[in-house]
Structure formats: C-alpha cells, structure tokens
Amino acid sequence: MKSTTLVCSLLLTGCLTNESGNLSATTSGDSTHPAERGSPLAELRAACGAQGALLPTATAVHRAPYLQQLTTHSTLIGWVTTEPAGESVEITRPDGEVLTTAGAERRQSAVRTADENQMWTTVDGLEPDTIYCYRVLQDGQPLTERIGFRTAPGADSVRPVRVLAFGDSGGGGSDQLALAAEMLDVPFELIIHTGDVAYDNGTIAQFEDNVFGVYTELFRHLPFYPAAGNHDYETMRGAPFRDVFALPGTEQWYSYDWGPVHFAALDTESPIGPQVEWLAADLAASSLPWKIVYLHKPPYSSGEHGSDLGLRTALAPLFARHGVQLVLSGHDHDYERITPQDGVAYIVTGGGGRGTRPVGTSPFTAFATDVIHYVYFEVSGDQLVLHAIDATGAEFDSVVVPRA
Ligand SMILES: [Fe+2]
Incomplete structure (x- = not known):
C-alpha cells in the first residue's frame, strides 16, 4: 500500500x-x-419535522453534529466549531416537549485549523427504542434544525x-x-x-x-x-x-x-x-x-x-x-x-x-x-x-x- x-x-x-x-x-x-x-432517515425526519440541516447562521460549525455511543438510555453528540462558548444541545420529544438542555464540553482533539474546537455533549436519561429530537444551540439560538434519532432497543x-x-x-x-x-x-x-x-x-x-x-x-x-x-x-x-x-x-x-x-x-x-x-x-x-x-x-x-x-x-x-x-x-x-x-x-x-x-x-x-x-x-x-x-x-x- x-x-x-x-x-x-x-x-x-x-x-x-x-x-x-x-x-x-x-x-x-x-x-x-x-x-x-426504504429510507433510513424518513421516519426520524418526519417525527422531528425537519431534515436536520445546519442553519445558514451556523457559519462557525465546521463539522456538523453527529451521534456516537448511542445506547438504550444515552448518547454522545459531537461537532466542530470555531465559537465554542455558549454552545449546548437541546433534547425534545417529537411533539416539542423540552426534556433537557445539556452543556457542551471542549476536548483536546485533532482539528484542521488552530481556531477549531472539538465539542462533545453527553445526553442521559433516555428511554430505549424511542425517537427524540436534538438541536445544537448557541446562547439559546439554534444552529441546526431539529435532528431525529432513535435510542437503541x-x-x-x-x-x-x-x-x-x-x-x-x-x-x-x-x-x-x-x-x-x-x-x-x-x-x-x-x-x-x-x-x-x-x-x-x-x-x-x-x-x-x-x-x-x-x-x-x-x-x-x-x-x-x-x-x-x-x-x-x-x-x-x-x-x-x-x-x-x-x-x-x-x-x-x-x-x-x-x-x-x-x-x-x-x-x-x-x-x-x-x-x-x-x-x-x-x-x-x-x-x-x-x-x-x-x-x-x-x-x-x-x-x-x-x-x-x-x-x-x-x-x-x-x-x-x-x-x-x-x-x-x-x-x-x-x-x-x-x-x-x-x-x-x-x-x-x-x-x-x-x-x-x-x-x-x-x-x-x-x-x-x-x-x-x-x-x-x-x-x-x-x-x-x-x-x-x-x-x-x-x-x-x-x-x-x-x-x-
Ligand atoms: Fe486495508
């Protein structure tokens, strides 16, 4: 090779x-x-009423949010941003009921440019095999549409x-x-x-x-x-x-x-x-x-x-x-x-x-x-x-x- x-x-x-x-x-x-x-995304998008895209205002987000270690009751959500201050993740039910807003933690990580920051949020207390919606916020303002995911069965x-x-x-x-x-x-x-x-x-x-x-x-x-x-x-x-x-x-x-x-x-x-x-x-x-x-x-x-x-x-x-x-x-x-x-x-x-x-x-x-x-x-x-x-x-x- x-x-x-x-x-x-x-x-x-x-x-x-x-x-x-x-x-x-x-x-x-x-x-x-x-x-x-069938589409792997259709049900999740319908439930949360959105495609889950970055909003045009989210110019600081260089790597869009992604799920890791999704389990029956928790998940990690990661992204890369040049403006780490004030970022959080809001979790709602599909009907819009807000369950939690979890702060984001900046972690030392390989990034492409010196002003980029790898962020992680841990979300806990979820129920198995259940659809939730998340979005990344900055100072309370959304950077993404609502993004659907389903916990592990x-x-x-x-x-x-x-x-x-x-x-x-x-x-x-x-x-x-x-x-x-x-x-x-x-x-x-x-x-x-x-x-x-x-x-x-x-x-x-x-x-x-x-x-x-x-x-x-x-x-x-x-x-x-x-x-x-x-x-x-x-x-x-x-x-x-x-x-x-x-x-x-x-x-x-x-x-x-x-x-x-x-x-x-x-x-x-x-x-x-x-x-x-x-x-x-x-x-x-x-x-x-x-x-x-x-x-x-x-x-x-x-x-x-x-x-x-x-x-x-x-x-x-x-x-x-x-x-x-x-x-x-x-x-x-x-x-x-x-x-x-x-x-x-x-x-x-x-x-x-x-x-x-x-x-x-x-x-x-x-x-x-x-x-x-x-x-x-x-x-x-x-x-x-x-x-x-x-x-x-x-x-x-x-x-x-x-x-x-
Ligand atoms: Fe290989």
Whole structure:
C-alpha cells in the first residue's frame, strides 16, 4: 500500500484511477432473499419535522453534529466549531416537549485549523427504542434544525434489528459518492465500518473531507461504530481516528449491545494477543443470543491481500467456541462470502468506494465478486439475513445465517 500512496502523491491521475472500480456486479450469488427497501432517515425526519440541516447562521460549525455511543438510555453528540462558548444541545420529544438542555464540553482533539474546537455533549436519561429530537444551540439560538434519532432497543426487544456495514470507503471519489447515495435506500438503524475509514492516510483533513463530508446526513441521525484499518493508522498510529470518534473502551477494540445483538470491533493494526484475551472474556460475559465481530484484515479472503493466517489462527477457534454467528472484515476491495467455518459465517466487505481489485476463489469461497458495494442485514428472531448491494442499488448476493 505504501507504493500506491507514493504513486498517488506523485501522480494525481494515478490516484484517481485507483479510486474507480466496478459499480455494477457482473455476477450474482444467491438472490432469493431480496431486502425490503426504504429510507433510513424518513421516519426520524418526519417525527422531528425537519431534515436536520445546519442553519445558514451556523457559519462557525465546521463539522456538523453527529451521534456516537448511542445506547438504550444515552448518547454522545459531537461537532466542530470555531465559537465554542455558549454552545449546548437541546433534547425534545417529537411533539416539542423540552426534556433537557445539556452543556457542551471542549476536548483536546485533532482539528484542521488552530481556531477549531472539538465539542462533545453527553445526553442521559433516555428511554430505549424511542425517537427524540436534538438541536445544537448557541446562547439559546439554534444552529441546526431539529435532528431525529432513535435510542437503541433493549436486550428483550423482539423487533428486527437492521444494520449497514461497509469498508475501505475511499478518498471522496465518485464511486464512494455513488454508493453513499444508494445507502439511503435501505432502512438501517446502525452503521458499522470494517476499517480504512479515511483514505489515504487517516489525517484529520481526510476525515473531514472523505468521511464527515460524505456521510453527514447519516451521521447526524444514526450511530456509527467503525473498526480502524491500516490506512487509518498511517497518521500518528490512528490518533485522529480515535479523536474524531468517541468509541467505547480503549477506542481501539471495544464492544456494545444493540437489542439482542452483541457487537465486538477488533483492531487488526495493533497486536492481537491482548485482544484475544479481552474478546474471550467479553464474549463469555454476554448472554445475548446474537454475537457479531468485525475487524479490518480478513481471517478468510481470496482477494489481493488474501487470508491473514495469524488472525485466523488466533481468532477462529474463539469465534466458534463462543457462538459468534457472523464475522465481517474488509481490506480486500471486493465482496466475498465464505462457506461457514465451524458454524461461523464470514463476509469480506471492502468495496465501500476505494476502487475494486480482482478476487479469486479458494476452497472456502461460497461467492466472490469485485464490485463497489455495501452489505445490509436484518436480525430477527432466530435468523439473520444479509444482503450485498452494489453502487447501482442492485442486490447481487444474500445469505441466511441461523442463530445456532
Ligand atoms: Fe486495508
């Protein structure tokens, strides 16, 4: 990857070529379980009566508000501003009843210019699976329209859980934007990322332009839980990644619950030994019926980089022993569905916008193709149904993953 970066910095045209991939899948796997379509934002916007945009007066806000660590009862809301004094967040019910106004705290953080400030507000005391509206205020005056969000469902929730996952999402090129537009056609409530979030090097400017600048609308309404990739680690070993996101635990590897699903994100750019120990305890401590793990480098892959055998050796037995049903990874810029290994489903989803690369097949390959895509899955009762959707909006693969 180093040589690619070098070519990019020397030759802009080479860089742009590297961004482009196949927008449309030329082959299909299993298309017998098409996803239900619908906007992920429509209900939230209708409830709060607004799109949630920045107001024209909010010239001081350089990064629009976004949700982090959304749980059953709380959330963090972050933004970047040049005028930190007097800023707060107002929480209302959809009918307008004001529940609280919480002050904002400025935190030391990577920012693009010296006058920018990273702000965070913690909101507590919320109820599970409930729609609220927030807006950022300055001296009591709104800087944003009302922005709708829904808290996480509780562990005993029986409604389906809907998740968007993608990886290797690009440097702001047209493929990334085409796929981002298609994401607005499936009704997810939670976003996970399999790493390489900010191309090329995980700098603060690349997070602003290629991440927050692209997914602004999604991030202000919906929680985002990324795993770090090798590109994110190219600047200060991932310090900007950990600054712009406020993730649980060490922020390098962490877990959280969403309804009946326990999610764990690993950091393949840090030594795996301590994570193996942590993950074994973390999975053993969860009594939830569903366990999903995601990480950047793939334990199984037939793509350009191929399987990371060290990770496979360290982690695959652990996944099987603790009843993990699904493992998602990225790094290879393709889609690959692996034949279940010891009862565990593995998916490579590394086609989020940074070009595509040819993918081969291996004895463990169930279906593979090199296409710009995201995956979307619904967890409902005893089954999970995963859909792979390309940058034209066409579903080209699906798979049913049983709970047991
Ligand atoms: Fe990577």
